[in-house]
Amino acid sequence: MARWCWHHExxxxxxxxxxxxxxxxxxxxxxxxDEGYEVVDAANAEAAxxxxxxxxxxxxxxxxxxxxxxxxxxxxxxxxxxxxxxxxLSARSDTHDIVAALExxxxxxxxxxxEVKELSAxxxxxxxxxxxxxxxxxNGSSQQLVLDRGNGPLVLDEAAGLVRRGDRQVHLTVTEYxxxxxxxxxxxxxLSRRALLESVWDRGYFGDxxxxxxxxxxxxxxxxNDPGAPTLLVTVRGLGYRLDPR
Amino acid sequence: xxxxxxxxxxxxxxxxxMVSFAAGALTVSALLALSxxxxxxxxxxDQRELTALRQAFVDASVVRDGLLTAGARESDVIGSVSPPxxxxxxxxxxxxxxxxxxREGSASVPPEVLRSSxxxxxxxxxxxxxxxxxIVVGVPLPAVRGQFFEVSSTSELAGTLTTLSSVLLISALxxxxxxxxxxxxxxxxxxxxxxxxxGAAANIAIGxxxxxxxxxxxxxxxxxxxxxxxxxxxxxxxIERDARFAADLSHELRSPLTTLKASVxxxxxxxxxxxxxxxxxxxxxxxxxxxxxxxxxxxxxxxRLDAGVATLDLAPTDLGELVRQALAERHHxxxxxxxxxxxxxxxxxxxxxxxxxxxxxxxxxxxxxxALLNLFTNAxxxxxxxxxxxxxxxxxxxxxxxxxxGPGVAPADxxxxxxxxxxxxxxxxxxxxxxxxSLVVETVQAHGGAAWCSDSxxxxxxxxxxxxxxxxxxxxxxxxxxxxDVSGRDQPDAVELEQELGS
Numbered sequence: 126m127a128r129w130c131w132h133h134e135x136x137x138x139x140x141x142x143x144x145x146x147x148x149x150x151x152x153x154x155x156x157x158x159d160e161g162y163e164v165v166d167a168a169n170a171e172a173a174x175x176x177x178x179x180x181x182x183x184x185x186x187x188x189x190x191x192x193x194x195x196x197x198x199x200x201x202x203x204x205x206x207x208x209x210x211x212x213x214l215s216a217r218s219d220t221h222d223i224v225a226a227l228e229x230x231x232x233x234x235x236x237x238x239x240e241v242k243e244l245s246a247x248x249x250x251x252x253x254x255x256x257x258x259x260x261x262x263x264n265g266s267s268q269q270l271v272l273d274r275g276n277g278p279l280v281l282d283e284a285a286g287l288v289r290r291g292d293r294q295v296h297l298t299v300t301e302y303x304x305x306x307x308x309x310x311x312x313x314x315x316l317s318r319r320a321l322l323e324s325v326w327d328r329g330y331f332g333d334x335x336x337x338x339x340x341x342x343x344x345x346x347x348x349x350n351d352p353g354a355p356t357l358l359v360t361v362r363g364l365g366y367r368l369d370p371r
Numbered sequence: 372x373x374x375x376x377x378x379x380x381x382x383x384x385x386x387x388x389m390v391s392f393a394a395g396a397l398t399v400s401a402l403l404a405l406s407x408x409x410x411x412x413x414x415x416x417d418q419r420e421l422t423a424l425r426q427a428f429v430d431a432s433v434v435r436d437g438l439l440t441a442g443a444r445e446s447d448v449i450g451s452v453s454p455p456x457x458x459x460x461x462x463x464x465x466x467x468x469x470x471x472x473x474r475e476g477s478a479s480v481p482p483e484v485l486r487s488s489x490x491x492x493x494x495x496x497x498x499x500x501x502x503x504x505x506i507v508v509g510v511p512l513p514a515v516r517g518q519f520f521e522v523s524s525t526s527e528l529a530g531t532l533t534t535l536s537s538v539l540l541i542s543a544l545x546x547x548x549x550x551x552x553x554x555x556x557x558x559x560x561x562x563x564x565x566x567x568x569x570g571a572a573a574n575i576a577i578g579x580x581x582x583x584x585x586x587x588x589x590x591x592x593x594x595x596x597x598x599x600x601x602x603x604x605x606x607x608x609x610i611e612r613d614a615r616f617a618a619d620l621s622h623e624l625r626s627p628l629t630t631l632k633a634s635v636x637x638x639x640x641x642x643x644x645x646x647x648x649x650x651x652x653x654x655x656x657x658x659x660x661x662x663x664x665x666x667x668x669x670x671x672x673x674x675r676l677d678a679g680v681a682t683l684d685l686a687p688t689d690l691g692e693l694v695r696q697a698l699a700e701r702h703h704x705x706x707x708x709x710x711x712x713x714x715x716x717x718x719x720x721x722x723x724x725x726x727x728x729x730x731x732x733x734x735x736x737x738x739x740x741x742a743l744l745n746l747f748t749n750a751x752x753x754x755x756x757x758x759x760x761x762x763x764x765x766x767x768x769x770x771x772x773x774x775x776x777g778p779g780v781a782p783a784d785x786x787x788x789x790x791x792x793x794x795x796x797x798x799x800x801x802x803x804x805x806x807x808x809s810l811v812v813e814t815v816q817a818h819g820g821a822a823w824c825s826d827s828x829x830x831x832x833x834x835x836x837x838x839x840x841x842x843x844x845x846x847x848x849x850x851x852x853x854x855x856d857v858s859g860r861d862q863p864d865a866v867e868l869e870q871e872l873g874s
Contacts, residue, residue, distance in 0.1 A: 148630035
């Protein structure tokens with residue numbers, strides 16, 4: 126789990142493509158291979174789940190409307206086993222669907238019909254390394270940020286690229302981890318939604334700020350003692366979010 | 372809802388009902404009072420005349436008996452009679468008048484009473500006495516060759532009648548007022564369901580389609596409630612069907628478009644491997660595909676605006692910044708509407724970026740961005756390029772003025788160009804979807820603004836969109852302000868953009 130995609134950037138990244146429309150699947154496979162990805166495609170969620178287990182993809186492109194098991198269920202069942210970024214291919218610009226997909230565990234979305242360039246940009250953004258958030262200690266080894274000194278302290282261990290509560294690893298997705306790193310690098314300061322959207326998702330002026338909100342909610346369920354009343358990752362009304370290590 | 376109807380009155384339903392009740396009460400009570408007064412007056416007058424007559428005959432017989440007594444003087448006889456208060460006795464005998472009081476004299480006796488008495492008939496008449504209205508009774512006294520008259524004042528009767536009439540008048544007024552109050556209450560109760568209905572209709576008009584009227588036991592209202600709810604049901608069904616249709620259509624068309632776009636992308640990467648004819652064909656496919664995509668997006672957006680289901684994600688936004696973003700995107704965009712062969716390239720950027728003050732509007736960024744892009748594209752395609760873009764404030768409104776270098780728009784066409792699929796020039800020669808300007812006007816209207824076309828002072832066409840200025844009221848409104856970083860962050864962004872555009 127600790128070994129995330131940015132550790133093998135030299136190889137061509139493996140992309141899982143779950144799409145039931147033969148035309149779209151074939152065309153996307155061709156264009157994504159042109160973009161340098163090793164594409165594993167699946168026409169239904171069951172085949173895609175098998176592919177996730179067998180091939181451990183670095184990225185996933187998931188269509189929401191599928192015959193049989195739908196995209197939402199696929200994302201929910203794949204999330205415990207994979208932290209790889211998931212981009213949803215939404216045919217509907219229905220905001221409801223998009224939020225539901227993000228809440229299920231997706232990292233970003235594109236609306237059909239999209240430009241291949243735009244999809245590549247989204248994929249590239251999600252594969253970037255997290256920022257080096259923490260200053261290196263005097264001894265030059267331990268890059269750790271203690272988020273919560275309670276019993277079983279919550280630690281962001283940047284050297285290992287993971288978050289621990291006590292001895293146990295907290296399972297974060299790649300994007301959740303990067304979001305936490307961004308907030309950690311600015312611990313105690315407020316980061317606006319737009320700033321986060323730009324630094325984590327590489328989205329510009331028209332980016333959908335709900336992406337940030339949903340990810341913050343997801344992150345809270347994993348790092349807060351009471352996600353309903355957050356004390357670590359707090360909302361600063363009208364401005365954005367702030368990480369307050371204790 | 373039109374208010375034209377057969378029973379449209381200048382007063383309105385409530386007032387009409389109230390006035391009708393008041394008028395009814397007034398009529399009934401006035402009739403009642405009048406008949407009461409007439410009957411009472413008739414009875415009282417009769418009684419009074421009877422009393423006066425009786426009294427006169429009694430007094431007359433006393434006088435006659437007195438005069439029959441030998442040697443009695445008339446004045447003594449009259450003095451011996453004691454008429455009730457307010458009554459006076461007159462005696463006419465041998466051409467001489469005798470009176471029991473100084474108040475009354477021969478003048479008090481009306482001539483017809485005197486005449487009928489002289490002719491031997493007793494009579495009664497109403498006359499003016501020294502003490503107001505009164506009754507004069509004349510009784511001939513043939514036995515003593517005299518005429519007896521008794522004058523009685525009826526001022527007490529007049530007083531009674533005055534009191535009666537004022538009591539009746541007051542009760543009539545009170546009844547009328549009561550009628551009006553009753554009318555008001557009735558009207559209120561009558562109109563209350565209408566208020567409920569109009570409230571529900573207003574809710575439906577703003578898009579709350581699940582609004583229904585509550586059920587009622589009133590058989591008169593149940594029909595209206597039933598048909599109203601059925602109407603809303605039908606309306607909701609239809610709108611949902613339309614929305615579903617738009618969603619289905621969108622899905623059905625988007626999937627093949629996605630395939631086409633991705634496939635063409637693969638081809639474009641290998642453009643060099645194609646023959647020259649192949650390359651030309653590929654360029655055509657690529658360009659037309661983008662136009663098809665744009666048309667589909669515009670159509671679906673128009674459909675959503677039509678159905679009123681376009682959800683506006685409103686946030687306070689700096690309109691100047693939006694304009695800058697749209698200008699920047701137009702410039703760096705691969706949008707074939709801009710890159711297709713056509714009118715001359717736009718003029719230098721410096722002219723396009725006047726100093727824009729911070730003017731905040733409450734809008735859906737994406738939608739207004741699209742509207743602005745459409746305006747700029749329109750200027751590029753039909754107006755020989757943008758000449759100036761200005762953002763100004765006018766009272767509580769903000770206007771974006773887009774001028775172009777083209778030939779302008781004929782006054783007759785200035786409304787028509789906002790129609791769907793209306794475009795300048797022949798179909799074949801001009802690019803564009805024909806939906807851009809109608810999308811502009813409908814988007815802006817959905818935001819409570821307006822869009823129109825006029826002359827640019829520099830000779831080209833001028834397109835103006837007007838949006839209401841957003842005034843922050845100082846209250847913390849989390850949903851709106853939380854999207855807003857403009858104050859702190861946009862300034863550097865704007866500077867960056869300006870540099871980028873200027874380079």
